[in-house]
Amino acid sequence: MLLDWISYLREGRRAGAKLAKANPRMVEGFQALSAGQNGNGALDARTRELIALAVAVTTRCDTCIAVHADRARQAGVTEAELADAMGTAVALNAGAAYSYAMRTMEAFEQLGAKDGAGTPAS
Template identity: 65%
Template sequence: MLMDWIETLRKNRAAGGLLMKANPKMMTAYQGFNANQNGNGALDAKTKELIALAVAVTTRCDGCIAAHAKAAKEVGVTEAELSDALGTAMALNTGAAFVYSNRVMDAFQQFSAQ
């Protein structure tokens, strides 16, 4: 086991209570944003959680991983579906590294030409 994800989720939720006390307007807006993120209903719950987990990987958010892994299990995401979504996230990260490597090479070439 890499981390205790259940404990991570519990701690993040408890810490959120501190932030709610310190900045209730911001936290109320955050909670509203999350509650309404699928307002038009175009995506089913499984698809939404698979996207959330792929994004959590690319943004490196442990709290997001904990919350959305729990939610994914609750809406019936399978391990096969999850591994496909994570494969897409991994491919995108390598794709982004490729694109930004091209940018570095381009910048280097421009400075070399000076």
């Protein structure tokens, strides 16, 4: 087992309550943002939770994974649907690395060209 997700979710809620007590306005703002995220109602709960889990994977947020895996189960997401969403997240992360590799190559090229010698000028 990688992590005891049931305990992690419980402890995350406990820590969240402490944060809410220490900074209620910030937490209220976060909760309002979360509540408004499906403002037009175009997506059903299952789709929203699958998107949330894919984003949680790409942002490496364990708390998000715990919360949204729980909500996905409640929304009726199947293991096959989750596996497809995870495949998308993995492909997107690889795509992001590919995209940033291109940016790095371009930066290296441009920075080398600024002094004409392939290395930055001092």
